[in-house]
Amino acid sequence: MSACKSAFTLRRELGMFLAGLACTLATVGLAQAQAQPQTQVWPAHPVKLISPWPAGGSNDTFSRLIATRLTTTLGQPVIVENRPGASGTLGVSQVARSPADGYTLVMGSSPTHATALSIYPQLSYHPLKDFAPVTLVGSSANGLVVHPSVPANSVAELIALAKARPGKLSYASTGSGSSQHLSAELFKVMTGVDMLHVPYKGAAPAVSDIVAGHVNLGFHNLVDVLPHVKAGTLRLLAVTSAQRTKALPDTPTIAEAGVPGYMAEVWFGVFAPAKTPRPLIDRLHREISAALAEPEIRARFDASGMDVVGSGPDAFARYVQEEITKWSDIVRRADVKPN
Structure with missing residues (x-):
């Protein structure tokens, strides 16, 4: 009798397990089915790339180079919008509050994502928690x-x-x-x-x-x-770089010219709002990396003294964290205050 009960109990537990597994698989399948249309049809309308500095500067220049190429490869206009103010943090904070749907991006840089956290006590965004890093475009x-x-x-x-x-x-x-x-x-x-x-x-x-x-x-x-x-x-x-630039091989570094150990570089990278679906982040990285490999665009970056990087999202996130740590010490030593 006990053996029969054990067999019955085993069958019941197995049935409950299989039912639960089926329910879980169905839920995952539904979630994937719901997510697929969003990533498959993206972009269905124009994408905004925010340059948080005035028109005519390096951030604006690099943003427009990339946006022009992405407009062709994505099949939708990628529009650069200049939203300057507060050392770039104004435009970046607006992107942090934007929907995480891949339609609003920002060309961040070392001031907005490496040093602002140490300088502005009331900064309205966190450089990593509020953003999904896409790619480190380059450093200069x-x-x-x-x-x-x-x-x-x-x-x-x-x-x-x-x-x-x-x-x-x-x-x-x-x-x-x-x-x-x-x-x-x-x-x-x-x-x-x-x-x-x-x-x-x-x-x-x-x-x-x-x-x-x-x-x-x-x-x-x-x-x-x-x-x-x-x-x-x-x-x-x-x-200011550690090594001489390709664009100016005869110009010394500050370290070579009498200040040993001196090194400061500016970098630019594309970010999306936090929680942007990873498939969109990965596609953006692929498209931007392809744009950076274009001979005409690469030549423009080289001429400006910019070393193109194009690193992946995870490597870029680690790099930003390292930069935050490095510059927080320099901000403290120099006693840098907001404007």
Whole structure:
């Protein structure tokens, strides 16, 4: 009798297990079926790529290069929208609150996703928790440039001049916490010089005022200053990267020019709002990587001094975390405050 009961109990438990398994599989299948239409038809209408800086700067330039190519490969317009303000954090915060459907992206950078968290106590977004990293587009050196009226033809001469005139030399940046700002602050910390910070709301007005002689110098992205260097309206002393750039093989790094260990780079990468479906993130990564491999686009990046990366979403997330850790220490040491 007990054996019969055991067999009956076994059959009942097996039946309940199979029923539960069937229910689970059906639920998973339903979820997949519901998710597939979203990813299969995407994009069904135009995609926005937010550039959180003014038009004409490097972020805007790189955003438009990628958007033009994606418009062709995705079959829908990819529209670049400039939403500047608060050192890029204004436009980024708006994207953080956007639907996670793949239709709103942002060209983030080291100021918005590596340093802002340390500088702004009330930052309205978290660089990683509120975003899904898509790909690290590339990284670039800033160029240390001076107005031709500044009597310094090398980094060593600039340091000597700044020490002879403490607080008198001024440098332009694109805002507190920007790569231009922190490149200069790192320079100040490592050389012991005192220079006046003049923040602007973008690269174009900052560089324009250096060219006009209203500000003495700046640490600016090469794409923003090279035309002026070639025209002779700015003098390039060095680059901020660890190695010399391919675009300027004869220009020394700041480390080579007398500040051992100095290194500061600006990077750009595409982010989507957190919880964007992974299939959309993976497709975006593939499409952007293909765009970066196009000879014409690669040539434009190379000419600007940008080293193309195109890393995957997971590697990009790890890189952002490493950058947050690195720059938080520099922000603390330089006592960087918001504008």
